[in-house]
Amino acid sequence: MRxxxxxxxxxxxIRWESIVVDNGSTDETPRFLASxxxxxxxxxxxxxxxxxxGMRSRNAGAEVARGEILIFLDNDCYPQPDIVDQYARIFRDxxxxxxxxxxxxxxxxxxxxxxxxxxxLRDSEVEIRYPAGxxxxxxxxxxxxxxxxxxxxxxxxxxxxxxGPGTRFPAEDWEILTRIGAEGWAGGYxxxxxxxxxxxxxxxxxxxxxxxxxxxxxxxxxxxxxxxxTRPIYLPHILRRHLGDMKFHQLKVATQLYGGxxxxxxNRGSLADAIxxxxxxLSLRMK
Numbered sequence: 693m694r695x696x697x698x699x700x701x702x703x704x705x706i707r708w709e710s711i712v713v714d715n716g717s718t719d720e721t722p723r724f725l726a727s728x729x730x731x732x733x734x735x736x737x738x739x740x741x742x743x744x745x746g747m748r749s750r751n752a753g754a755e756v757a758r759g760e761i762l763i764f765l766d767n768d769c770y771p772q773p774d775i776v777d778q779y780a781r782i783f784r785d786x787x788x789x790x791x792x793x794x795x796x797x798x799x800x801x802x803x804x805x806x807x808x809x810x811x812x813l814r815d816s817e818v819e820i821r822y823p824a825g826x827x828x829x830x831x832x833x834x835x836x837x838x839x840x841x842x843x844x845x846x847x848x849x850x851x852x853x854x855x856g857p858g859t860r861f862p863a864e865d866w867e868i869l870t871r872i873g874a875e876g877w878a879g880g881y882x883x884x885x886x887x888x889x890x891x892x893x894x895x896x897x898x899x900x901x902x903x904x905x906x907x908x909x910x911x912x913x914x915x916x917x918x919x920x921x922t923r924p925i926y927l928p929h930i931l932r933r934h935l936g937d938m939k940f941h942q943l944k945v946a947t948q949l950y951g952g953x954x955x956x957x958x959n960r961g962s963l964a965d966a967i968x969x970x971x972x973x974l975s976l977r978m979k
Contacts, residue, residue, distance in 0.1 A: 789877025863908030910951025
C-alpha cells in the first residue's frame with residue numbers, strides 16, 4: 693500500500709508509533725500488514741476492528757495509542773516525511789487540542805488533474821487559528837490530514853459512529869472539532885503538515901460528493917443546536933451561513949436542512965438525551 697510506504701519514510705528524532713487499523717478485511721490485507729510491521733523501522737502495531745465503519749477504526753486506533761498527539765491519515769493520503777515534526781511543533785502550545793494541515797494533489801500521470809479533484813484539497817499557506825469556545829467552520833480542517841490531542845479526544849468520548857464513511861453523514865471531521873473546541877481547546881489550520889491526496893474522480897462525482905457533504909453538515913448543525921453546550925457558540929454562526937447562502941445557494945441550504953431532519957429521524961432518542969443533560973459525550977468504542 694502506497695500510504696504505508698510513505699509512512700515508513702517519515703523522518704523524526706521524536707519517538708512515535710504507527711497504528712494501522714484493519715477494519716474487517718477479507719483479502720490478503722492481514723498478511724501484508726504483518727509484513728509491514730516486521731519491516732517497519734519504528735514501533736508499529738495492527739489493530740483489528742471487525743465491525744465496519746471509518747469512525748470505529750479511528751476510535752479503535754486512538755484507544756490503544758500510547759502517544760499524546762494522534763495524527764490521522766486516510767489510506768489515500770500520503771504524508772510528507774516531516775509531518776511528525778511539524779505537528780509536534782504545533783502541539784507544543786498546551787492549549788492546542790486539534791490541528792489540520794495542507795492536502796495537496798498527488799500527481800501521478802494526469803488522472804488527478806482538473807476541477808473534479810479540488811473538492812478534498814486544501815493548499816492554503818495561510819495559518820488560521822480558532823480560539824477555545826469559538827466556532828470552528830466546516831471544510832478548513834479535513835480528516836485526511838488532522839491531528840488531535842488524545843486527552844481532548846478522550847474527554848469528548850471519541851468520534852461519533854453515526855457519522856463518516858459507511859453512514860449518510862460524511863462530516864465526522866468537522867463534528868469532532870466542534871466538540872473539542874467547545875470543551876475548551878484551541879486549534880487551527882497550519883500549512884506546515886502536508887499530505888498528498890491520491891483520489892482520482894470520475895466526471896460528475898464532485899457534485900454528488902458535495903451534496904453528501906451538505907447532508908452531513910446539516911446533521912452537524914442539528915447536533916450543535918440541539919446541545920445546550922454548543923448552541924450558544926454555533927447558533928449565530930449557523931444563522932449567518934444560512935442567511936448568506938439563501939441568496940445564491942438555496943439548494944445547499946435545502947440539502948443541509950434535509951440532512952438535519954434525516955439525522956433527527958435516525959437518532960431522535962440520543963438527541964433528546966443531549967438536550968435533557970446539556971451534553972453529548974460518546975463512548976470511544978460504543979459497543
